[in-house]
Amino acid sequence: MPRFTIKSIKAATPMPTQDPFLFAVYHKDVYPAGNAKMEAPRRGNGNDWSANQSYRMYHGDKIPGFPEHPHRGFETITCTLEGTIDHTDSLGGGGRYGNGDLQWMTAGRGIVHGEMIPLLNQDTENPLRWFQLWLNLPAKSKLVEPNQLMHWSEDITRFSVDGDKVKATVLVGTLHGHTALPPIRDSWANNPENDVNVWHLIMKPGSKFTLPTSEEGSTRSLYLVEGTGLTLDKTKIPGLSVVQFKDHSISEIELEHAGTEGNLEILILQGKPISEPVAQHGPFVMNTHQELAQTFREYEKTRFGGWPWPHAHVFPREKRFLAVQGKPEEYPPSVNEP
Template sequence: MSSSENSNDKVVVGIDRLSDGPMHTQDPFLFCVYHKDQYPAGNGKMEAPRRGNGADFNPNAPYRMYHGEKVPGFPQHPHRGFETITATLDGIIDHTDSMGNAGRYGEGDLQWMTAGKGVVHGEMFPLIHEDKENPTRFFQIWLNLPSKSKMTEPAFVMHWGSETKKVKDEGGADVIVWVGEHKGERTAMKSPPNSWAADPENDVGVVFYSLKPGGKCEIAPAKGGKATNRFLYFVEGENGKQFVSDVNVPKKHGAEIVGDKTAVLENRSETETMDVLLLQGKPIGEPVASHGPFVMNTRQEIMQCFEDYQRTRFGGWPWEKDAMVFPADKPRFSLLNGVEELGK
């Protein structure tokens, strides 16, 4: 941009480097991680050779075990006061929780869980293929709950990839609308009932853009205009060739954009695909107090979270293992309130 350009005309108002773990987010979001792991073929027990020390997040390794001992992933752990949105591109995830719900999902599916007053869940990445590698790629996003909803009943929703709104943009972009809309193409999938996203006025969006070399794609102004926070995560692409409204965004960086103007994504690479995630929403605008898996409004409420979890275990753990996985030949499924549904 030229120095003479009026700041009121700017689309990009900030650029931040993305961390290798949790990335910068804006209200109403709390946390966003881009997981990309090139897991090897499984050993018959869906396991990977052990890496790291039980807290393995090394970005330079071909894959991470996270907190898994033999199967990668996150064995049972508690949450309260927010929601998790797990949006998959590649790979398989096995879910279990303290409500007795479960699922195997991936390859474009999205799982949305409201922790509310408290839930314990596990997310494991079983290596179901023995004859080929098991690459995994997905986003995990934490969406805050307003104070009035922090102690709501937990909820669990599965959205299958076949039901996801996919748009072939004329400029050379493949768009996945997980939450919200792209150029009037709106997902029909619903959020849990007490989510901040349940009210269309809150303008929540989670949209993924994959631009072919030379591709270009417009992001229309947000319905909420200036009141909507918007942030773009450039997670894949060629350094020096990624642009939003003619502003270069370096590799592993993100761009804050204004809500009331059209933003133009452009991939000027001749060889590399550019992948970008958009998170947007009107801010909740309340104090945030967090510690580990708990997000409330005050430190006193955080202390109460720990006391409640120690006393109740948020309903206990009904599964036989902390790191629960299902048989390798079990298809994608959702078990909700005792009713099992196969993936679509």
């Protein structure tokens, strides 16, 4: 008998989530070399999600990405693995991050932001891989002031086990005594009692890794996004799958890469449910339909502060940085300030 119970094993396209998470997506694109304006060689159609191509333009035209769009009532956690993203927002904030950086943004009472993908390399490909997670906010926090926080890759918690065959990144929470950088101020994750954890694992063939017990009542989802050969206490898991657990707080779970070729990449999301009603329409997440209607009225009237940037804006190609209105620009440890 296994020491835990699997609630479901599903295809991870799309990636189903459990409370307190609302949404998860894994983007993987191999963009070609860009031109002097960091543009792609082909134009987008405004809604390019085709899985039959090596890269997607998404909602971009000449530069791929997601031009300005609104959010309210939740927070985004954007975890980059490789490649570069440019952020702009209606508060006048902006920045460039990637290659292992994590951006945390609380939409709160309302923000408009853009996420564009500048093709910095002009003579080589521009691969991009990243996760975006939507973490819900409880009713008491849905209308907090918008905010953002950057965790630079150089500072993010990472460790290796099993003779360096397993590399673990602690994006949120704690894993085997290794603790992530602090969450953003108003996050559900800011209270340790809520047991919010986000972990990324890379496992080489023949490696093993043990997931610890969770807090009683937490949900846990495991996403196998790269590779095949994963077993959970001898249960074989197909590639591109999500495994959701129940009663997992009783015991640890042993992961093994039983394959012989290629690495596995795994994302694990865990946390105590908020357990409140969810009323969602596109980029707005509230508790009631009346609140959603009010949100649409407010957005039509205020545009959440308007848009101070050119459409689909990207920054000069020089460096990673973060600019938040009213604060000095921030730079990662590897970048010398100007």
